[in-house]
Amino acid sequence: MKILSDFDGVWTDQAEEAAAIREHFDARLSALCGRVVQGELERLLVSIRARPEEYGWAPEGRITAYVDEDPLLATSALALHLDRAGGPLRDAVARAGFESATAFANRCFLDAMARFREHHSAEVVRGSLDTLRELAGLGAEVVIVSNSPPDKIVHWFARAGVPVDGPEALLRVRGNAQKWHTASATCDVLAGRALYVDRPKYRQVLEEERPDLVIGDVYSLDLALPARLRRERAAGAPRTLVLRRHPHTPDWITQDRAGGAIDLFVAGVQELPALAREFAASGARP
Secondary structure (H helix, E strand, O other): OEEEEOOOOOOOOOHHHHHHHHHHHHHHHHHHHOOOOHHHHHHHHHHHHHOHHHOEEOOOOOOOEEHHHOHHHHHHHHHHHHHHHOOHHHHHHHHOOOOOHHHHHHHHHHHHHHHHHHHOOOOOOOOHHHHHHHHHHOOOEEEEEOOOOHHHHHHHHHHOOOOOOOOOOOOEEEOOOOOOOOOOOOEEEEOOEEEEOOOHHHHHHHHHHOOOEEEEOOHHHHHHHHHHHHHHOOOOOOOEEEEEOOOOOOHHHHOOHHHHOOOEEEOOHHHHHHHHHHHHHHOOOO
8 A cells, every 4th residue: 555645734733833934924024124013914814814715825826725724824825915915015025025925925934944943843743653663564655745845854754763764764755746836727616716736746746656545634735636636537546535634624625525525534644554454454445
């Protein structure tokens, strides 16, 4: 059995990271404006969260994941709002040489993550090592496919004692996967939201890896394309789609399992060995 897994939000809990990104974004924007802007941004975020279907991460103009799917996307949604609305905050970003507030937010994200890794104890979720050992004992292959850089992923697993290189490796890492990159406006529609599925970089990974099971925590980024491939019986389509469910996972995903596309919800990766056992016993979708 081959398991293709996202990293952030599946093998990690993002609360501290999200707080660090937002703090850095607020501080940098305050410095550009010459005044404290945290309160203004918080008021904007309240408005954004009241209309989450209109905001999210849009690095190329199309929303590639919605703000209510992942706490890491708050700054991206704020940037999208500033790019659309203009005004003094957007003007301050332009004067600093950024082509857009989104470009500024992306820079803040990278800088905040570098600082976070330097000053915080990066940890994967408790029990990750035992889970991966158990999966290996069942003959399951685990491939991490993430937008995060591979050195971050390797570093975080290494701190948990998880071997990533050599004959003892318990997983493989494919970082910088660009799941966010969309080549066209081809989309599925779920709960009135466009889910763009023409993601050629991610599709290439799926076709090369041909996983049996795909697990992620952000439906738009991790599971929408595999769901389309399975529906079309295309190359790289997995048998099983699993969402790691969080308290923040939105109702439009959970209420009908994304229109029936999600086979299972799990509370954590510790549930994967049981799925691998069912897979081995039945040879079919758990």
